[in-house]
Amino acid sequence: MKASDLFVAQLKEEGVEYIFGLPGEENLDLLESLRNSNIKLIVTRHEQAAAFMAAAYGRLTGKPGVCFSTLGPGATNLVTGVAQAQLTGAPFISISGQKALIDNWQGRFQLVDVVRMMEPLCKKAVSITDPGMIPTVIRNAFKHAEAERPGAVHIELPEDVAEEETDAVVQKKSEIKIPFPDPEIVKKAAALICEAKNPLIIVSSGANRKAIAKELEDFARSTGIYLVHTQMGKGVVPDDCVYSLFATGIHARDYVNCGIEGADLIITVGYDIVEYPPYLWNRELDKQIINIDFVESVPDRYFNPEIEIIGNIASSIRELAANIPEKREFPIFEHTRLFIDEKISAPARKSYPPLPQTVVMNVRKVLGREDIITLDNGIYKLWFSRLYKTYTPNTVLLDNALATMGAGLASGIAAKLLHPERRVLAICGDGGFMMNCQELETAVRYGIHVVVLILNDNAFGFIKWKQKKMHFEDFALDYGNPDFSLFAESFGAAGIKVKEGDDLAEVLEKAFSLNKVTVIECPIDYSVNYETFSIELSNFTCKF
Structure with missing residues (x-):
């Protein structure tokens, strides 16, 4: 099988529906293989836009968005979109062409070390030096891109590798199930919530998924605990739910801080410090923190959770709700919601x-x-x-x-x-x-x-x-x-x-x-x- 055909076949095995990009000389073999596949190709007018489209695809579907470019200037044009996907937690694969590894008669024309350029911007960057590597490299790339916290992976496909023949075959996609949380940790978290006077939830981008949304709304309604969305968490719980304190805005004190300042315990869900810095809500270091996420948090001076519930977030929230025996009222947050609603609804x-x-x-x-x-x-x-x-x-x-x-x-x-x-x-x-x-x-x-x-x-x-x-x-x-x-x-x-x-x-x-x-x-x-x-x-x- 031709290497570029195998490359596209492995993309198909990974469930790729669309690929966004701008072709060049060095990926014409890949383009021909795409022509003979049922993957839908969206040719853009700039590589940066292709990367932005792939990142949006990743955020909206939860599956890696895929984009491609030629070598040199095409690859450098991808960079901002790659960085955006990485920082926003969008599952994402970028692919670039490259000069021939052997007998490159054009010398250093358009030659940039793309892999080294991409390495600081994404979870992993790799060049395919042998066509037999293709299935494993792509399988590994998709696993890295999808693994929590999702992000960007870059693959380089040199033109002479793309046109070679290979006996390698497609690797089957495996199914991974995120583990359930530790029951003892859930019980400790529930006890801390019950002891708190005014617990409050901050919902961030990592929770912006349908399965989590349902559990989180059910949790708020069963416990009476209010929640605040970050900008990238908007919509996880509908704003007409009486327990929503709407969303944060400017990186400074805002209306929602009336509620945050009154909380003695913050429960972060799918939280990432890159989006809404913890200094904004814990500058006095006076909040106890419970973190609920798929993976452990990265410590920060202002974000050092007492308890972390790690595992499937939807399951964690469901189990936590089951360990909180009664629904409570929180007048400070009820007043905060009325105050914010009045402000944002004013003509x-x-x-x-x-x-x-x-x-x-x-x-x-x-x-x-x-x-x-x-x-x-x-x-x-x-x-x-x-x-x-x-x-x-x-x-x-x-x-x-x-x-x-x-x-x-x-x-x-x-x-x-x-x-x-x-x-x-x-x-x-x-x-x-x-x-x-x-x-x-x-x-x-x-x-x-x-x-x-x-x-x-x-x-x-x-x-x-x-x-x-x-x-x-x-x-x-x-x-x-x-x-x-x-x-x-x-x-x-x-x-x-x-x-x-x-x-x-x-x-x-x-x-x-x-x-x-x-x-x-x-x-x-x-x-x-x-x-x-x-x-x-x-x-x-x-x-x-």
């Missing part, structure tokens, strides 16, 4: 351009409980994480780990590809959109009817707010933009501008009714950033 003043609060409310109005938003990175991400009520796991796809710009559109395309039956809205700032705007053509070419909402302030709005907060002069953060509606039309997509007097909800409904790739350009008034994040949140007091 914003009418203006043109609209305020970010108005944008959030209108998006929530037109999307159903199962519909998906994918957020690029900018100040609007804070507004959505704080104000956008969420009801279903993985319906708010954002990156609060690497927090890279440029991923919102690519993530939206991947989400719509996987869920054509749902409304999918990619929400981008003008800065982030322009970083990978060429992927509009990808969406149009494949008929992936994502709707894109561009919030346009003709500036790097997040950095402008921070610049003002630090009392620096307004400098170097403004720029110009194209007419985004005409820009979209030039790709064959629909383009809509939000004008003064328009109802944003109606504009969004119209965009979804077109059933084609649609870009909405909406100007935004960020004057409230400073008054909210720098003044109000620095001075508010909890009233209970």
Whole structure:
């Protein structure tokens, strides 16, 4: 069998449905083998976007997303997406081509040591030097990518290896079952919870899975214990559950801290310090901590759990609930929920351009409980994480780990590809959109009817707010933009501008009714950033 055919056959054995990428000379054998397979190929216009799509696929399915590039500049273009997958805990495989290992007549042309470049960014990076290695290397890569905590693995396939013949055969995929928690540890944790005056749960990205979501909501309802979502944990327990304290937002004191400050015991579920630093909720080192996760935690000065329940998280939560004998009331958290709900539901003043609060409310109005938003990175991400009520796991796809710009559109395309039956809205700032705007053509070419909402302030709005907060002069953060509606039309997509007097909800409904790739350009008034994040949140007091 030809080595590249074996490579693709092993990918198929691993359950690969899609592969995202941009071909080059050095992976034409792989491309031909993909042509003869039933794996669906999505050719993007930039390797970074392919990596973002694969990372989004991994987060939405729990299975490794796969992307590929050529050697040299193709591989270097993958780097940001690889880092994003690793830091967000997305199962992910990237593949790059490479010059021939033997008789490389082109010398050092385009030659970069890709494996050494990738090693610090992912769980494992390896080059295939013999075609007989292919099944084992790929099997091992998928096991590493899927193992808790999931992340990125890189494979390099040199062109002369890809074209060789081999007698190696596909290795069968094995099934791994995550062990149940230690019953004695569960009992100790339950006793600590019962002794605590105000226990509170922090739900993070590692818990954003359907099986865990059900158990966690049942746990909250049976024990009366409230919970806070991190940005990447949004939707694990629906926000209309009376025990949800909604979500964290800015990396500073926020409304939700009224509850966190009153807790004497924090129960972290699927928590990773990369996403929501423990300093933000345990800076006084006065919280007892129980950590529930698939794997042991990485110690931090502010995160040193007394007890860790390690094993299948859903089973851990179910067993923990069974060891807590009675439901309790927690007035401090009941008041906190009412306080936050009042704050995030308050109507914003009418203006043109609209305020970010108005944008959030209108998006929530037109999307159903199962519909998906994918957020690029900018100040609007804070507004959505704080104000956008969420009801279903993985319906708010954002990156609060690497927090890279440029991923919102690519993530939206991947989400719509996987869920054509749902409304999918990619929400981008003008800065982030322009970083990978060429992927509009990808969406149009494949008929992936994502709707894109561009919030346009003709500036790097997040950095402008921070610049003002630090009392620096307004400098170097403004720029110009194209007419985004005409820009979209030039790709064959629909383009809509939000004008003064328009109802944003109606504009969004119209965009979804077109059933084609649609870009909405909406100007935004960020004057409230400073008054909210720098003044109000620095001075508010909890009233209970």
